[in-house]
Amino acid sequence: MVDTSKEELLQLIKRLGTYITVKMSNFLPISFHNLDSRSIGAVAGLAVAIIFTWRMLRSPSGSQPRQRKRQAATPSNSGVSTQSNASLIPSGVCSPSDDLRAQNVVDEFFQPVKPTLGQIVRQKLSEGRKVTCRLLGVILEESSPEELQKQATVRSSVLEVLLEITKFCDLYLMERVLDDESEKRVLVALEDAGVFTSGGLVKDKVLFCSTENGRSSFVRQLEPDWHIDTNPEIVTQLARFIKYQLHVSPVRTDRTAANVFSAPSFEQFFGSI
Incomplete structure:
Protein backbone atom coordinates (compact mmCIF):
# COMPACT_ATOMS: atom_id res chain seq x y z
CA MET A 1 0.00 0.00 0.00
CA VAL A 2 2.86 2.36 0.88
CA ASP A 3 4.72 1.49 -2.33
CA THR A 4 1.59 2.20 -4.35
CA SER A 5 1.19 5.62 -2.72
CA LYS A 6 4.83 6.45 -3.38
CA GLU A 7 4.50 5.36 -6.98
CA GLU A 8 1.39 7.50 -7.45
CA LEU A 9 3.22 10.47 -5.91
CA LEU A 10 6.19 10.00 -8.25
CA GLN A 11 3.92 9.78 -11.27
CA LEU A 12 2.09 12.95 -10.20
CA ILE A 13 5.43 14.75 -9.78
CA LYS A 14 6.44 13.70 -13.30
CA ARG A 15 3.15 14.98 -14.68
CA LEU A 16 3.58 18.23 -12.76
CA GLY A 17 7.10 18.67 -14.10
CA THR A 18 5.91 18.27 -17.68
CA TYR A 19 2.96 20.61 -17.19
CA ILE A 20 5.08 23.23 -15.41
CA THR A 21 7.57 23.21 -18.30
CA VAL A 22 4.78 24.00 -20.76
CA LYS A 23 3.18 26.54 -18.41
CA MET A 24 6.39 28.41 -17.72
CA SER A 25 7.35 28.51 -21.39
CA ASN A 26 4.06 30.35 -22.04
CA PHE A 27 4.38 32.47 -18.91
CA LEU A 28 7.97 33.58 -19.56
CA PRO A 29 8.57 32.98 -23.27
CA ILE A 30 11.74 35.02 -23.61
CA SER A 31 13.80 34.33 -20.51
CA PHE A 32 12.73 30.70 -20.28
CA HIS A 33 13.97 29.85 -23.76
CA ASN A 34 17.37 31.30 -22.90
CA LEU A 35 17.86 28.74 -20.15
CA ASP A 36 19.74 25.49 -20.76
CA SER A 37 18.29 22.06 -19.95
CA ARG A 38 19.89 21.91 -16.49
CA SER A 39 18.50 25.33 -15.54
CA ILE A 40 15.04 24.36 -16.78
CA GLY A 41 15.16 21.19 -14.69
CA ALA A 42 16.24 23.12 -11.62
CA VAL A 43 13.46 25.68 -12.01
CA ALA A 44 10.85 23.00 -12.61
CA GLY A 45 12.08 20.99 -9.63
CA LEU A 46 11.94 24.03 -7.37
CA ALA A 47 8.43 24.87 -8.55
CA VAL A 48 7.27 21.28 -7.93
CA ALA A 49 8.75 21.33 -4.42
CA ILE A 50 7.05 24.63 -3.60
CA ILE A 51 3.70 23.49 -4.96
CA PHE A 52 3.72 20.16 -3.13
CA THR A 53 4.83 21.74 0.11
CA TRP A 54 1.99 24.22 -0.18
CA ARG A 55 -0.51 21.48 -1.02
CA MET A 56 0.65 19.22 1.84
CA LEU A 57 0.23 22.06 4.34
CA ARG A 58 -3.44 22.27 3.41
CA SER A 59 -5.89 19.89 5.03
CA PRO A 60 -5.28 16.43 3.54
CA SER A 61 -8.28 14.77 5.06
CA GLY A 62 -10.97 16.64 3.16
CA SER A 63 -11.65 13.76 0.77
CA GLN A 64 -11.68 10.95 3.35
CA PRO A 65 -15.18 11.43 4.79
CA ARG A 66 -16.69 11.47 1.31
CA GLN A 67 -14.82 8.28 0.47
CA ARG A 68 -16.14 6.53 3.60
CA LYS A 69 -19.69 7.60 2.77
CA ARG A 70 -19.46 6.12 -0.68
CA GLN A 71 -18.06 2.89 0.72
CA ALA A 72 -20.81 2.65 3.28
CA ALA A 73 -23.51 3.11 0.66
CA THR A 74 -22.02 0.54 -1.71
CA PRO A 75 -23.35 -3.06 -1.63
CA SER A 76 -21.16 -5.73 -0.10
CA ASN A 77 -20.15 -7.22 -3.43
CA SER A 78 -18.72 -3.87 -4.58
CA GLY A 79 -15.39 -4.69 -2.93
CA VAL A 80 -14.75 -7.43 -5.47
CA SER A 81 -15.71 -5.09 -8.34
CA THR A 82 -13.46 -2.31 -7.03
CA GLN A 83 -10.52 -4.65 -6.69
CA SER A 84 -11.04 -6.06 -10.18
CA ASN A 85 -11.29 -2.53 -11.66
CA ALA A 86 -8.14 -1.45 -9.84
CA SER A 87 -6.27 -4.46 -11.18
CA LEU A 88 -7.12 -3.36 -14.74
CA ILE A 89 -5.05 -0.15 -14.33
CA PRO A 90 -1.39 -1.00 -14.96
CA SER A 91 1.12 -0.02 -12.29
CA GLY A 92 2.95 3.22 -13.04
CA VAL A 93 0.28 4.56 -15.41
CA CYS A 94 -1.49 7.80 -14.42
CA SER A 95 -5.20 8.09 -14.90
CA PRO A 96 -6.82 11.18 -16.49
CA SER A 97 -7.78 12.32 -13.01
CA ASP A 98 -4.08 12.46 -12.07
CA ASP A 99 -3.40 14.70 -15.06
CA LEU A 100 -6.30 16.91 -14.05
CA ARG A 101 -5.01 17.15 -10.49
CA ALA A 102 -1.58 18.18 -11.75
CA GLN A 103 -3.04 20.80 -14.05
CA ASN A 104 -5.29 22.19 -11.32
CA VAL A 105 -2.35 22.55 -8.91
CA VAL A 106 -0.15 24.31 -11.46
CA ASP A 107 -2.99 26.52 -12.74
CA GLU A 108 -3.73 27.64 -9.20
CA PHE A 109 -0.04 28.36 -8.61
CA PHE A 110 0.32 30.38 -11.83
CA GLN A 111 -2.79 32.53 -11.40
CA PRO A 112 -2.09 35.88 -13.14
CA VAL A 113 -1.48 38.82 -10.83
CA LYS A 114 -3.36 42.01 -11.64
CA PRO A 115 -0.85 44.81 -12.32
CA THR A 116 -0.87 47.89 -10.12
Whole structure:
Protein backbone atom coordinates (compact mmCIF):
# COMPACT_ATOMS: atom_id res chain seq x y z
CA MET A 1 0.00 0.00 0.00
CA VAL A 2 2.86 2.36 0.88
CA ASP A 3 4.72 1.49 -2.33
CA THR A 4 1.59 2.20 -4.35
CA SER A 5 1.19 5.62 -2.72
CA LYS A 6 4.83 6.45 -3.38
CA GLU A 7 4.50 5.36 -6.98
CA GLU A 8 1.39 7.50 -7.45
CA LEU A 9 3.22 10.47 -5.91
CA LEU A 10 6.19 10.00 -8.25
CA GLN A 11 3.92 9.78 -11.27
CA LEU A 12 2.09 12.95 -10.20
CA ILE A 13 5.43 14.75 -9.78
CA LYS A 14 6.44 13.70 -13.30
CA ARG A 15 3.15 14.98 -14.68
CA LEU A 16 3.58 18.23 -12.76
CA GLY A 17 7.10 18.67 -14.10
CA THR A 18 5.91 18.27 -17.68
CA TYR A 19 2.96 20.61 -17.19
CA ILE A 20 5.08 23.23 -15.41
CA THR A 21 7.57 23.21 -18.30
CA VAL A 22 4.78 24.00 -20.76
CA LYS A 23 3.18 26.54 -18.41
CA MET A 24 6.39 28.41 -17.72
CA SER A 25 7.35 28.51 -21.39
CA ASN A 26 4.06 30.35 -22.04
CA PHE A 27 4.38 32.47 -18.91
CA LEU A 28 7.97 33.58 -19.56
CA PRO A 29 8.57 32.98 -23.27
CA ILE A 30 11.74 35.02 -23.61
CA SER A 31 13.80 34.33 -20.51
CA PHE A 32 12.73 30.70 -20.28
CA HIS A 33 13.97 29.85 -23.76
CA ASN A 34 17.37 31.30 -22.90
CA LEU A 35 17.86 28.74 -20.15
CA ASP A 36 19.74 25.49 -20.76
CA SER A 37 18.29 22.06 -19.95
CA ARG A 38 19.89 21.91 -16.49
CA SER A 39 18.50 25.33 -15.54
CA ILE A 40 15.04 24.36 -16.78
CA GLY A 41 15.16 21.19 -14.69
CA ALA A 42 16.24 23.12 -11.62
CA VAL A 43 13.46 25.68 -12.01
CA ALA A 44 10.85 23.00 -12.61
CA GLY A 45 12.08 20.99 -9.63
CA LEU A 46 11.94 24.03 -7.37
CA ALA A 47 8.43 24.87 -8.55
CA VAL A 48 7.27 21.28 -7.93
CA ALA A 49 8.75 21.33 -4.42
CA ILE A 50 7.05 24.63 -3.60
CA ILE A 51 3.70 23.49 -4.96
CA PHE A 52 3.72 20.16 -3.13
CA THR A 53 4.83 21.74 0.11
CA TRP A 54 1.99 24.22 -0.18
CA ARG A 55 -0.51 21.48 -1.02
CA MET A 56 0.65 19.22 1.84
CA LEU A 57 0.23 22.06 4.34
CA ARG A 58 -3.44 22.27 3.41
CA SER A 59 -5.89 19.89 5.03
CA PRO A 60 -5.28 16.43 3.54
CA SER A 61 -8.28 14.77 5.06
CA GLY A 62 -10.97 16.64 3.16
CA SER A 63 -11.65 13.76 0.77
CA GLN A 64 -11.68 10.95 3.35
CA PRO A 65 -15.18 11.43 4.79
CA ARG A 66 -16.69 11.47 1.31
CA GLN A 67 -14.82 8.28 0.47
CA ARG A 68 -16.14 6.53 3.60
CA LYS A 69 -19.69 7.60 2.77
CA ARG A 70 -19.46 6.12 -0.68
CA GLN A 71 -18.06 2.89 0.72
CA ALA A 72 -20.81 2.65 3.28
CA ALA A 73 -23.51 3.11 0.66
CA THR A 74 -22.02 0.54 -1.71
CA PRO A 75 -23.35 -3.06 -1.63
CA SER A 76 -21.16 -5.73 -0.10
CA ASN A 77 -20.15 -7.22 -3.43
CA SER A 78 -18.72 -3.87 -4.58
CA GLY A 79 -15.39 -4.69 -2.93
CA VAL A 80 -14.75 -7.43 -5.47
CA SER A 81 -15.71 -5.09 -8.34
CA THR A 82 -13.46 -2.31 -7.03
CA GLN A 83 -10.52 -4.65 -6.69
CA SER A 84 -11.04 -6.06 -10.18
CA ASN A 85 -11.29 -2.53 -11.66
CA ALA A 86 -8.14 -1.45 -9.84
CA SER A 87 -6.27 -4.46 -11.18
CA LEU A 88 -7.12 -3.36 -14.74
CA ILE A 89 -5.05 -0.15 -14.33
CA PRO A 90 -1.39 -1.00 -14.96
CA SER A 91 1.12 -0.02 -12.29
CA GLY A 92 2.95 3.22 -13.04
CA VAL A 93 0.28 4.56 -15.41
CA CYS A 94 -1.49 7.80 -14.42
CA SER A 95 -5.20 8.09 -14.90
CA PRO A 96 -6.82 11.18 -16.49
CA SER A 97 -7.78 12.32 -13.01
CA ASP A 98 -4.08 12.46 -12.07
CA ASP A 99 -3.40 14.70 -15.06
CA LEU A 100 -6.30 16.91 -14.05
CA ARG A 101 -5.01 17.15 -10.49
CA ALA A 102 -1.58 18.18 -11.75
CA GLN A 103 -3.04 20.80 -14.05
CA ASN A 104 -5.29 22.19 -11.32
CA VAL A 105 -2.35 22.55 -8.91
CA VAL A 106 -0.15 24.31 -11.46
CA ASP A 107 -2.99 26.52 -12.74
CA GLU A 108 -3.73 27.64 -9.20
CA PHE A 109 -0.04 28.36 -8.61
CA PHE A 110 0.32 30.38 -11.83
CA GLN A 111 -2.79 32.53 -11.40
CA PRO A 112 -2.09 35.88 -13.14
CA VAL A 113 -1.48 38.82 -10.83
CA LYS A 114 -3.36 42.01 -11.64
CA PRO A 115 -0.85 44.81 -12.32
CA THR A 116 -0.87 47.89 -10.12
CA LEU A 117 -1.58 51.34 -11.51
CA GLY A 118 2.09 52.18 -11.13
CA GLN A 119 3.07 49.19 -13.26
CA ILE A 120 0.49 50.12 -15.89
CA VAL A 121 1.74 53.72 -16.03
CA ARG A 122 5.36 52.61 -16.37
CA GLN A 123 4.52 50.21 -19.16
CA LYS A 124 2.33 52.70 -21.01
CA LEU A 125 5.09 55.31 -20.84
CA SER A 126 7.70 52.73 -21.92
CA GLU A 127 9.71 53.60 -18.79
CA GLY A 128 10.06 57.22 -19.96
CA ARG A 129 11.58 59.50 -17.32
CA LYS A 130 10.45 62.96 -18.47
CA VAL A 131 6.90 63.96 -19.44
CA THR A 132 5.43 67.28 -20.59
CA CYS A 133 1.68 67.81 -20.62
CA ARG A 134 -0.66 70.66 -21.45
CA LEU A 135 -3.37 71.56 -18.93
CA LEU A 136 -6.46 72.60 -20.91
CA GLY A 137 -8.61 69.64 -21.95
CA VAL A 138 -6.25 67.15 -20.29
CA ILE A 139 -5.79 68.00 -16.62
CA LEU A 140 -8.33 70.82 -16.41
CA GLU A 141 -12.04 70.73 -17.20
CA GLU A 142 -11.71 73.99 -19.13
CA SER A 143 -10.71 73.83 -22.79
CA SER A 144 -9.78 77.43 -23.70
CA PRO A 145 -7.69 80.29 -22.24
CA GLU A 146 -10.84 82.43 -22.14
CA GLU A 147 -12.44 80.02 -19.69
CA LEU A 148 -9.41 80.27 -17.41
CA GLN A 149 -10.16 83.98 -16.98
CA LYS A 150 -13.22 82.90 -15.02
CA GLN A 151 -12.26 79.62 -13.33
CA ALA A 152 -9.90 76.64 -13.30
CA THR A 153 -11.07 73.17 -12.32
CA VAL A 154 -8.89 70.07 -12.02
CA ARG A 155 -10.55 66.91 -13.33
CA SER A 156 -10.80 64.52 -10.40
CA SER A 157 -10.53 61.47 -12.69
CA VAL A 158 -6.93 62.30 -13.66
CA LEU A 159 -5.50 62.79 -10.18
CA GLU A 160 -4.60 59.19 -9.42
CA VAL A 161 -2.74 58.71 -12.69
CA LEU A 162 -1.15 62.16 -12.50
CA LEU A 163 0.23 61.52 -9.01
CA GLU A 164 1.49 58.09 -10.08
CA ILE A 165 3.43 59.66 -12.95
CA THR A 166 5.10 62.13 -10.57
CA LYS A 167 6.49 59.22 -8.53
CA PHE A 168 8.96 58.17 -11.21
CA CYS A 169 8.81 60.86 -13.93
CA ASP A 170 10.03 64.41 -14.18
CA LEU A 171 6.68 66.01 -15.01
CA TYR A 172 6.10 69.48 -16.44
CA LEU A 173 2.64 71.00 -16.92
CA MET A 174 2.18 73.91 -19.33
CA GLU A 175 -0.53 76.13 -20.77
CA ARG A 176 -1.26 79.26 -22.75
CA VAL A 177 -2.96 81.94 -20.67
CA LEU A 178 -4.22 85.46 -21.39
CA ASP A 179 -3.34 87.16 -18.07
CA ASP A 180 -1.60 86.74 -14.73
CA GLU A 181 -4.88 86.10 -12.94
CA SER A 182 -5.41 82.98 -15.03
CA GLU A 183 -2.00 81.70 -13.92
CA LYS A 184 -2.95 82.18 -10.28
CA ARG A 185 -6.27 80.37 -10.76
CA VAL A 186 -4.54 77.38 -12.31
CA LEU A 187 -1.93 77.13 -9.55
CA VAL A 188 -4.56 77.43 -6.82
CA ALA A 189 -6.70 74.76 -8.47
CA LEU A 190 -3.73 72.38 -8.70
CA GLU A 191 -2.75 73.05 -5.11
CA ASP A 192 -6.30 72.52 -3.82
CA ALA A 193 -6.45 69.22 -5.71
CA GLY A 194 -3.34 68.02 -3.88
CA VAL A 195 -1.09 67.83 -6.93
CA PHE A 196 1.84 69.47 -5.13
CA THR A 197 1.58 67.45 -1.92
CA SER A 198 3.23 64.27 -3.24
CA GLY A 199 6.58 66.02 -3.71
CA GLY A 200 6.94 64.89 -7.31
CA LEU A 201 5.56 68.09 -8.82
CA VAL A 202 6.38 71.63 -7.73
CA LYS A 203 4.95 74.96 -8.84
CA ASP A 204 8.13 75.82 -10.71
CA LYS A 205 7.33 72.97 -13.13
CA VAL A 206 4.01 74.54 -14.13
CA LEU A 207 4.87 76.72 -17.10
CA PHE A 208 2.80 79.45 -18.78
CA CYS A 209 3.08 81.14 -22.15
CA SER A 210 1.05 83.53 -24.27
CA THR A 211 1.00 81.60 -27.57
CA GLU A 212 0.62 78.03 -28.80
CA ASN A 213 4.08 78.24 -30.37
CA GLY A 214 5.39 79.14 -26.94
CA ARG A 215 4.18 75.80 -25.59
CA SER A 216 5.79 74.00 -28.50
CA SER A 217 9.04 75.82 -27.76
CA PHE A 218 8.86 74.73 -24.10
CA VAL A 219 8.54 71.10 -25.15
CA ARG A 220 11.47 71.20 -27.55
CA GLN A 221 13.71 72.83 -24.94
CA LEU A 222 12.81 70.25 -22.27
CA GLU A 223 13.23 67.29 -24.69
CA PRO A 224 10.84 64.93 -22.88
CA ASP A 225 10.33 61.25 -23.59
CA TRP A 226 6.57 61.94 -23.84
CA HIS A 227 4.46 64.97 -24.62
CA ILE A 228 0.68 65.02 -24.08
CA ASP A 229 -1.42 67.57 -25.96
CA THR A 230 -4.84 68.21 -27.48
CA ASN A 231 -3.72 70.43 -30.36
CA PRO A 232 -3.20 68.29 -33.50
CA GLU A 233 -1.00 70.93 -35.11
CA ILE A 234 1.44 70.95 -32.22
CA VAL A 235 1.43 67.16 -32.10
CA THR A 236 2.30 67.05 -35.80
CA GLN A 237 5.02 69.67 -35.45
CA LEU A 238 6.67 67.85 -32.55
CA ALA A 239 6.47 64.34 -34.02
CA ARG A 240 9.98 64.67 -35.50
CA PHE A 241 11.56 65.83 -32.24
CA ILE A 242 9.80 63.96 -29.43
CA LYS A 243 10.16 60.22 -28.89
CA TYR A 244 6.47 59.61 -28.04
CA GLN A 245 3.33 61.71 -27.95
CA LEU A 246 -0.22 61.23 -26.75
CA HIS A 247 -2.90 63.15 -28.62
CA VAL A 248 -5.95 63.55 -26.36
CA SER A 249 -9.08 63.98 -28.46
CA PRO A 250 -12.72 62.97 -27.81
CA VAL A 251 -13.04 62.43 -31.58
CA ARG A 252 -11.20 59.45 -33.03
CA THR A 253 -8.39 60.68 -35.29
CA ASP A 254 -6.06 58.99 -37.73
CA ARG A 255 -2.60 58.21 -36.43
CA THR A 256 -0.32 60.89 -37.85
CA ALA A 257 2.96 59.13 -37.04
CA ALA A 258 4.22 55.86 -35.61
CA ASN A 259 5.29 57.58 -32.38
CA VAL A 260 1.95 59.37 -31.85
CA PHE A 261 -0.77 57.63 -29.85
CA SER A 262 -4.34 58.85 -29.30
CA ALA A 263 -6.96 58.43 -26.60
CA PRO A 264 -10.30 60.06 -25.71
CA SER A 265 -8.87 61.21 -22.39
CA PHE A 266 -5.69 61.25 -20.33
CA GLU A 267 -6.90 58.67 -17.82
CA GLN A 268 -8.37 56.31 -20.42
CA PHE A 269 -4.97 55.92 -22.05
CA PHE A 270 -3.73 54.47 -18.75
CA GLY A 271 -6.86 52.44 -18.13
CA SER A 272 -5.32 49.08 -19.09
CA ILE A 273 -2.12 47.42 -20.56
